[in-house]
Amino acid sequence: MMAKKKKGSLFWKIFAVAIVLLGIAAIIALRYGEKVMMDYDASQSLPLKESQELADSLSAGNFDKLFDVENIPNTMIFERESFIEKTKALIEEAGGCTVKKGFSFDRVEKPTYVIAAGNTKIATVEFQKTKEKSEYGFATYKMVSVTPNTNGHYGISVLVPETCTFYLNGIEVPDAYKTGETEQVAAQKDSIEPEKDDPRGTGNCEFSYYYVDALENEPAVRLVYKDDNSEAELVYSDTYKAWTVTSHDITVTAPMNYKVFVNGREISADGKFLSKDHIGVAELSAVLKYIDGDIYMKEYHVSGIRNLASVNVSATDFEGNTASPEHEDNSREYTFKCGLTPADKNKYGIDSDFLFERAINYARFVNNDGSYWDIMYKYVLKPSQASEDFESYWVVFSPHDSYWIEDKNLDEVTFFSEEIFRATVSFEYWIKGYNHEHDNVKEYDNTITFWYVRDNSGAWKIVDWGLG
DSSP states (O other), rough: OOOOOOOHHHHHHHHHHHHHHHHHHHHHHHHHHHHHHHHHHHHHSSHHHHHHHHHHHHHTOOOHHSSSSTTTHHHHSSSSSHHHHHHHHHHHHOOOOOOOOEEOEEEEEEOOOEEEEEEEEEEEEEEEEEEEEEETSSSEEEEEEEEEEOOEEEEEEEEEETTEEEETTTOOOOOHHHHHHHEOOOOOBBOOOTOOOTTOOTEEEEEEEEEEHHHHOOOOOOETTTTTBBBBEEEEEETEEEEEEEEEEEEEETTTTTEETTEEETTTOOGEEEEEEOOOOGGGGGTGSSSOOOOOEHHHHHHHHSSSGGGOOEOOOSOOEEOOBBTHHHHHOEEESSSBBBOOOGHHHHHOHHHHHHHHHHHHHHSSSSHHHHHHGGGSSSSHHHHHHHHOOOOOOOOOOOOEEEEEEEEEEESSSHHHEEEEEEEEEESSSSGGOTTTTEEEEEEEHHHHHTTTSOOOOEEEEEOO
8 A cells, every 4th residue: 555645745845946946036137137237327327437537637637638629718729828727726726626417408318517626617528318228228428528617708809911820829820710801901112021923922912800719818919920930010900900910111311322221122222212312411512513423312211111120221332331320229210321431541542641741731831831832732623612712822820930740640531432532630730930939839730621532534632621
């Protein structure tokens, strides 16, 4: 007879299997839930995580991310160093950067986070919901913009000629800042700037407006000429309502037989610079009639000078030597004196003895130590003012026994051309036996000026004279 099974033992077997299955199911559910939660956390916390990473980078002094953005504010381009310096100071004072949720009109589609140093906002980070889903179907986000916080309110307008490069705070300003407005400006007729046909030319030059705004400070503006890298002088133009280049004009006066140069360019060879011709020289008015031709001054007007402080005005005289003008600081007037002092008198067959001989013979003549016809006549041009004066001169000097010369000096020799010069000599003229008193000695100081011109034979002759 078989034994009868107990019903209870089957129940517990079924129960045990159920428990095991439920445990397995719970483990599977827990593992799935963990993955789901991790996926959710990874997708939803990405904006905060990336914002925090950026904040930590800023706290560590790395600002690259702020400058590697689209539509970067102008202050971040042209005031980069000052922005970094100011922001580092704020972060250091606050002990680092913090991140908090920022305002956005749609926090689901475009979540925004603000990075701050204490109570000062440093940057705003914006994210955008993407079309892609995470592994378990959650929304995903990507960073779409980082906007540094700037308080720039300063704007500047600059009118830039096509011959210049525009720099703002040392940064070359790209064409993107052009407003599209232009001005056509023609150079003045007597401008020393390159001609229109010159590759560097400024004739009918086009000027373009540039506008840069959102700057925190008044910027340093530089316009640099492309042809020679010289810096342009700037002026604010009420006409154009913008900063732009300015130029200067100068006046140069020089003898007609000088070659005149401004900034290395010979202006005396180009008629466009001549403003006045045949300006008389007062000191030559009495002697020019004794030479062929004329000696006069010319005035030149030069505009388009880029920098008045660095303008270079020079000349070569009729001997080919370099001459310097008379010029006062900040003056626009440059004047070359008529006449070379000193001049190379030896070049024209003249030495000191030549000049002393004629002056001393004049003193001998007027002191009755020689006849005009014997000692002076051969030195004087006939007819001339000197010949008229000397031939009518009545010698009334008291007789004396002897004379001698001391302390001879050549005071001045001034050449006005290769045909005319002026010389001044001085000396002491001593006489003994004055008025029949044999031991009576007298000394007379003499300063004598003679004007000399060449005669038809090429010899130098006296045409006019003066004392003192």
